Amino acid sequence: MRVMGSETEYGIHAPSAPGANATMMSARVIQAYAQVTRQRAAGGAETRWDYTDEEPLHDARGWTLERSEAEPEQLTDRPPALDAEAVALAYGRAELDHDGEDESGSLLMNMVLGNGARLYVDHAHPEYSSPEVTNPRDAVTWDAAGDLVALAAVRRLAADPELPPINLYKNNTDNKSVSYGSHENYLMPRSVPFGEIARGLTPFFVTRQIMCGAGRVGLGQDSSRPGYQISQRADFFETEVGLETTIRRPIINTRDEPHATADKYRRLHVIIGDANLSQGANFLKFGSTAMVLSLIEAGLAPRIEVHDPVAALQAVSHDTSLTATLRLLDGRRVTALDLQWMYFEAAAKLAQDTGVADAVDGDGHTHAVLERWSATLTELDSDRAAAASTVEWLAKLSLLEGYRQRDGLEWSDARLGLVDLQWADIRPEKGLYHRLLARDRMQRIVDDEAIARAVTEPPSDTRAFFRGRCVSRFGSDLVGASWDSVIFDLPGRGKLQRVPTREPLRGTEALTGGLFARHREAAPFLAELLGLPPGS
Amino acid sequence: MAGQEQQQPQSRDTEVEEDIPAPPAAPEAQASAATQGVDDLLDEIDGVLESNAEEFVRAFVQKGGQ
Numbered sequence: 001m002r003v004m005g006s007e008t009e010y011g012i013h014a015p016s017a018p019g020a021n022a023t024m025m026s027a028r029v030i031q032a033y034a035q036v037t038r039q040r041a042a043g044g045a046e047t048r049w050d051y052t053d054e055e056p057l058h059d060a061r062g063w064t065l066e067r068s069e070a071e072p073e074q075l076t077d078r079p080p081a082l083d084a085e086a087v088a089l090a091y092g093r094a095e096l097d098h099d100g101e102d103e104s105g106s107l108l109m110n111m112v113l114g115n116g117a118r119l120y121v122d123h124a125h126p127e128y129s130s131p132e133v134t135n136p137r138d139a140v141t142w143d144a145a146g147d148l149v150a151l152a153a154v155r156r157l158a159a160d161p162e163l164p165p166i167n168l169y170k171n172n173t174d175n176k177s178v179s180y181g182s183h184e185n186y187l188m189p190r191s192v193p194f195g196e197i198a199r200g201l202t203p204f205f206v207t208r209q210i211m212c213g214a215g216r217v218g219l220g221q222d223s224s225r226p227g228y229q230i231s232q233r234a235d236f237f238e239t240e241v242g243l244e245t246t247i248r249r250p251i252i253n254t255r256d257e258p259h260a261t262a263d264k265y266r267r268l269h270v271i272i273g274d275a276n277l278s279q280g281a282n283f284l285k286f287g288s289t290a291m292v293l294s295l296i297e298a299g300l301a302p303r304i305e306v307h308d309p310v311a312a313l314q315a316v317s318h319d320t321s322l323t324a325t326l327r328l329l330d331g332r333r334v335t336a337l338d339l340q341w342m343y344f345e346a347a348a349k350l351a352q353d354t355g356v357a358d359a360v361d362g363d364g365h366t367h368a369v370l371e372r373w374s375a376t377l378t379e380l381d382s383d384r385a386a387a388a389s390t391v392e393w394l395a396k397l398s399l400l401e402g403y404r405q406r407d408g409l410e411w412s413d414a415r416l417g418l419v420d421l422q423w424a425d426i427r428p429e430k431g432l433y434h435r436l437l438a439r440d441r442m443q444r445i446v447d448d449e450a451i452a453r454a455v456t457e458p459p460s461d462t463r464a465f466f467r468g469r470c471v472s473r474f475g476s477d478l479v480g481a482s483w484d485s486v487i488f489d490l491p492g493r494g495k496l497q498r499v500p501t502r503e504p505l506r507g508t509e510a511l512t513g514g515l516f517a518r519h520r521e522a523a524p525f526l527a528e529l530l531g532l533p534p535g536s
Numbered sequence: 537m538a539g540q541e542q543q544q545p546q547s548r549d550t551e552v553e554e555d556i557p558a559p560p561a562a563p564e565a566q567a568s569a570a571t572q573g574v575d576d577l578l579d580e581i582d583g584v585l586e587s588n589a590e591e592f593v594r595a596f597v598q599k600g601g602q
Binding site: 009012015125174179271402406419421429432436 | 574575577578584585589590592593595597598600601
């Protein structure tokens with residue numbers, strides 16, 4: 001359908017070490033996973049991140065923010081040094097020790113994984129950025145694989161008697177006014193004007209939470225008002241369009257870092273979504289958004305403008321009855337469901353006209369997205385119990401309502417806050433989403449085996465295949481990798497060999513599988529890849 | 537021609553098992569089964585919830601994020 005990917009910042013907590021430094025703990029998580037993969041792959045499966053092409057200050061509206069005007073957290077194009085400044089940024093008690101050091105003596109903050117993903121310390125959280133995939137089903141698979149990566153690190157730390165156990169949560173807020181992100185990325189042609197993207201997406205982003213919100217106990221950034229709302233993130237958004245991701249969060253983020261051929265592509269960086277454990281919700285989040293981008297590219301997005309989108313976003317999130325109406329600039333009043341139906345109808349028509357949803361000749365994914373999109377909207381309107389097997393905020397709400405009824409709990413009761421938090425614990429025996437999944441109360445889109453394979457296997461149909469295979473096969477010959485490069489350091493050669501991967505749909509199994517099959521060693525592999533004479 | 541003969545679907549069992557649908561439960565029975573399901577679920581979750589909810593939730597403090 002479209003090149004896409006996910007980023008998950010996990011909430012991190014060591015119950016037995018309150019006040020532990022969050023950046024240090026996050027580095028331990030990365031380190032723990034490095035130890036796991038060292039066990040799995042001889043030669044070491046971890047590779048350093050290459051920062052050459054990071055451009056966090058490029059704005060999609062056509063300018064670049066001066067470094068001096070940027071917030072320190074926006075400077076993501078430099079390797080994070082775990083120095084006094086980084087520790088101070090994380091505000092916690094420093095616990096520098098030498099357990100987590102690699103051979104060169106510095107803490108490992110960044111890894112490229114054999115499945116093509118990136119695992120690293122982002123500010124004060126461990127983050128998993130999925131490999132590039134081409135459809136929402138794969139997006140769900142490799143996003144869920146990230147939860148297994150995180151789980152492997154948690155298990156490793158739990159087995160270490162020297163270190164406090166660390167819990168990771170796939171959620172987006174601590175309910176004490178801090179939020180951390182779950183981002184989506186979509187590849188788009190550069191030729192689509194950014195204003196059209198913002199106009200077309202804003203009403204969609206204000207309302208898609210009714211399908212893919214993860215649910216949250218508490219209202220307001222600091223949760224000071226009791227209640228339940230649809231979205232984890234909505235209360236943390238303060239502006240309509242902007243470059244920042246950590247403060248003054250915008251509904252439409254303008255970061256313009258394509259990680260690809262810049263005059264052809266833009267990478268749309270979406271920061272408004274909730275992290276989803278529900279596979280159905282995650283599938284619909286990626287699938288419906290990808291289809292709305294196709295509408296925008298075709299100039300066929302519904303001509304709708306919502307009055308005061310930030311207030312509307314929060315009003316929708318706070319209305320679990322789904323009956324509140326939003327004012328449009330043309331004077332109409334519509335519900336969030338009405339608005340989603342308008343996008344659905346337009347997307348379904350475009351898909352029919354272009355044939356992508358055809359059961360035989362279609363792309364194999366659009367049909368499933370449309371079916372699920374319409375079924376979910378219908379169920380949200382008339383059969384909420386059925387919707388609760390995929391719509392995460394409803395599944396969580398029905399659990400919370402069970403507690404409220406059985407034990408007569410008010411929304412301010414700490415046990416409901418704990419249910420909300422523990423919903424997102426990634427450990428299957430502790431995480432409440434996982435308990436519901438085990439009882440088949442949550443729908444599976446992909447089977448457990450496919451997710452387990454995706455922990456080590458890259459997607460076959462993007463450049464992530466090349467990156468992941470290079471890491472798995474030639475890890476000890478690599479000094480770095482990034483979204484758009486893999487860097488080799490071969491013994492006996494004077495200089496590093498950087499292989500650019502600027503085209504997301506090249507480096508696939510179809511294009512490079514034979515190369516990997518022919519060469520077990522990095523030198524002849526690279527020689528054939530780059531067309532060098534043997535032995536040069 | 538042999539290739540055009542209708543192939544009988546192969547079955548591992550020679551006996552044909554018929555799906556006999558269970559008689560529909562009375563509405564009250566369905567409702568109480570659903571309540572039972574929720575009660576079971578809550579009982580299970582009581583067993584995995586962290587102890588001391590108030591302290592656990594209060595201690596979950598995160599630093600900045602995107």
